[in-house]
Amino acid sequence: MAEFILRRILQAMLVLFVMTVLVFFGIHVIGNPVDLFASSECTKACLDEIMVNLGLDRPVWQQYLIFLGNLAEGDLGRSFTHGVPAMSLIWERFPATLELAVAALVLALVIGLPLGFYAGLRPDSWISKAIMGLSMIGFSVPIFWIGLIMILTFSVKLGWLPAIGRGDLVTVFGVRVSFLTLDGLRHLAMPAFTLSLLMMSMVIRLTRAGLREVMTSDYIRFARANGVPEYRVLGWHAMKNLLIPIVTVLGMEFGGVIAFAVVTESIFSWPGVGKMLIDAISVLDRPLIVAYLIFVVTMFVLLNLVIDILYSLLDPRVRLGAGAA
Amino acid sequence: MIIAERPSRLRAFTRAFFNSPTAAIALCVFVAMSLAAIFAHLIAPQDPYDLRSVSILDNLLPPGEVSFGGMTYWMGTDGQGRDMLSAMLFGLRISLIVGLASGVIALAFGTLIGLIAAFRGGWVDALLMRIVDLQLSLPTILVALILLVILGRGIDKIIIALVVVQWAYFARTVRGVALVENARDYVDAARGLRLPPLRILFFHILPNCLPTLLVVATIQMAQAISLEATLSFLGLGLPPTRPSLGLLIANGFDYLQSGRWWISVLPGVVLLVLVVSINVVGDRLREVLNPHLRG
Numbered sequence: 095m096a097e098f099i100l101r102r103i104l105q106a107m108l109v110l111f112v113m114t115v116l117v118f119f120g121i122h123v124i125g126n127p128v129d130l131f132a133s134s135e136c137t138k139a140c141l142d143e144i145m146v147n148l149g150l151d152r153p154v155w156q157q158y159l160i161f162l163g164n165l166a167e168g169d170l171g172r173s174f175t176h177g178v179p180a181m182s183l184i185w186e187r188f189p190a191t192l193e194l195a196v197a198a199l200v201l202a203l204v205i206g207l208p209l210g211f212y213a214g215l216r217p218d219s220w221i222s223k224a225i226m227g228l229s230m231i232g233f234s235v236p237i238f239w240i241g242l243i244m245i246l247t248f249s250v251k252l253g254w255l256p257a258i259g260r261g262d263l264v265t266v267f268g269v270r271v272s273f274l275t276l277d278g279l280r281h282l283a284m285p286a287f288t289l290s291l292l293m294m295s296m297v298i299r300l301t302r303a304g305l306r307e308v309m310t311s312d313y314i315r316f317a318r319a320n321g322v323p324e325y326r327v328l329g330w331h332a333m334k335n336l337l338i339p340i341v342t343v344l345g346m347e348f349g350g351v352i353a354f355a356v357v358t359e360s361i362f363s364w365p366g367v368g369k370m371l372i373d374a375i376s377v378l379d380r381p382l383i384v385a386y387l388i389f390v391v392t393m394f395v396l397l398n399l400v401i402d403i404l405y406s407l408l409d410p411r412v413r414l415g416a417g418a419a
Numbered sequence: 420m421i422i423a424e425r426p427s428r429l430r431a432f433t434r435a436f437f438n439s440p441t442a443a444i445a446l447c448v449f450v451a452m453s454l455a456a457i458f459a460h461l462i463a464p465q466d467p468y469d470l471r472s473v474s475i476l477d478n479l480l481p482p483g484e485v486s487f488g489g490m491t492y493w494m495g496t497d498g499q500g501r502d503m504l505s506a507m508l509f510g511l512r513i514s515l516i517v518g519l520a521s522g523v524i525a526l527a528f529g530t531l532i533g534l535i536a537a538f539r540g541g542w543v544d545a546l547l548m549r550i551v552d553l554q555l556s557l558p559t560i561l562v563a564l565i566l567l568v569i570l571g572r573g574i575d576k577i578i579i580a581l582v583v584v585q586w587a588y589f590a591r592t593v594r595g596v597a598l599v600e601n602a603r604d605y606v607d608a609a610r611g612l613r614l615p616p617l618r619i620l621f622f623h624i625l626p627n628c629l630p631t632l633l634v635v636a637t638i639q640m641a642q643a644i645s646l647e648a649t650l651s652f653l654g655l656g657l658p659p660t661r662p663s664l665g666l667l668i669a670n671g672f673d674y675l676q677s678g679r680w681w682i683s684v685l686p687g688v689v690l691l692v693l694v695v696s697i698n699v700v701g702d703r704l705r706e707v708l709n710p711h712l713r714g
Contacts, residue, residue: 109553120569230702234694236645238652239668239687246680257676350558357560357649361672372653375568387565391557398556 099403106399113391114165118158121384161384170388171381175374180385184367188389190260191366194358195351197286199344202293207340210301211328217306225298232295237354241288241361248284256281258363285362289355293347297340304336345401349394435707442703445696452693456512463505497670497682506667507686511693513663517574518644521581526636528582529589530628536590537597538620547590554587563646567655577656581643592635596628630708637701641694648690664690 136144145151152160164171170180209229213222249257260281308314309332317327356368363369367386374382437443455462496502536547554562566580600606601624609619648665650656652672657663662670664686671683 117565120565230698231691231695234641234645234698235691236649236652236665236694238649239690242668242672242675242683242687246675246684250676250680350560353558353561353564356564357653360653371564376654383568387561390561394557 098406102399102402106395109395110392117384117387118161121380122154170385173382174379175377180381184385184389187365187367187370190364191352191355191368194285194289194355194364194366197282198290198351201286201290202297206294206297207301210298211305214302214305229295229298232291237288237291238357238361240291241358244284244288255284260365285358285364289351289358296343300340300343301336304339305332308332308335349397432707436703439703442699445699448692448696449700455508456515459508459512463508465502465505467501467506467509503685507689510662510664510667510686511689513661514644517577517647518640521578521643522636522640525582525585526589529586530593533590533593534597534620537594537601551587551590559584559646563650567650572658574657577647585639588635588639592631593628596631597624600624600627634701634705634708637697637704641697645694
């Protein structure tokens, strides 16, 4: 057991190391940050001075080692455009992204589970077919377009919901959140729904497929034969087994949702890390781009690591299989 | 005997496919859109890349409006006075080219890797599958974003980025199917006949992976088109001179707030219909080719 966990941790560290190499050297191919700082009458001497200030006069492998050393101390450099440490910008904006992603997750479950249940219980009714058709569209349509249509409908035509920003914020335990004010909720509604569509479609499909499988199993039939009321059969006995795949898939998808927030945040001008990344890309703010990528990839690797370890604790077959391979 | 059996299997497959009216309609829609894209230069009322044929005086006309020159803009015009119908036809062409090219390259590369992994086994298999796992554990949009930041804009670059995010799906699928096929009697028989390993790999195992590959390829193509549109919308995919559907939608975004909906909604509808029809076809293919995957 300990060996398995150790192996997974080593693997995760290897992946992180490879990613720092890829991201660092990849980013160093693009653009010349000196141009960002140089004014038009800048002479050769002043250009060289900027180079030295940014540490760009050293050979690239030295720059990488310095970068690694700083990374170990949690320092990812200063943003070229904001002039403050890149990590502090990320920590400042990450709560907004996290709030959006969690809201999307909640919406996906609250809307997706009942719809999937209905479609699984009455697979031949036309409502079920409509639900499945909609989930197909949820899988297919690029979410940025859904966001556009929602802005057009609810902001431009009907004027019900604001199209951009986060609205009024409340500070809870030092974190500023918008879901506790009415204005914040109105701002949150459209971005969260847009971001949740893909997960929602997944929840609908998994619930439906899982329910149809579970309903034919013996333990459900015995529960019914024992006179367990129908709402309890569905809401408790069937639900317990249904939730396993759903929780697994959502857990693995959650990192993807954070990544996809880039799109949603750009459309709705939601002030999270995704919007920050797109802005950083447009001005080639290298440290900020690198910091975002390292941050998200680390989060991802940790998430996968935790899921794997939890799995191996819950299901010994995983760990045996991994040991044999 | 075998020769007589083949056409009937194909016919059975075709019949099974068209048993679903939805799938039949989706296939027709997809074929029609492909034809429209291929012959875009013949059917488009205007060449949207030729600035001389575009009049700035005709900008932001709603659908159905007649221009000063007497031309009817059935789908309206954009901010530069471009005919939206023409722009959409050419945009559709670019979206399809990107989806198809990246799909085919990823298919070829992924299949090769998958076959090698299944056939060689051992550490080669373990290494390749670790790379595949790594690739699949990162969200596609993130990987594509990183690559495009590094590579820059351009149709070739977005195809490279899409290939990188897609090949792993093919590799994993092919490896799985090839491992199953590898253990079958006909492969043993071929080995017993002392056929060369490469011949067994490409002429015996590969053909039996094709049905599954076709399903994955269809779904991946829809994904690629959708992802390209998303990236172009973010300003990371294609150069603005030759807009794909995603870029057209992005261009219209600025006008959306002022109520000029057609510039981004109409290309979006085209994109939606295209991606949904490919997905419906893919779903049906899976049902027909892999009955055990139904669910």
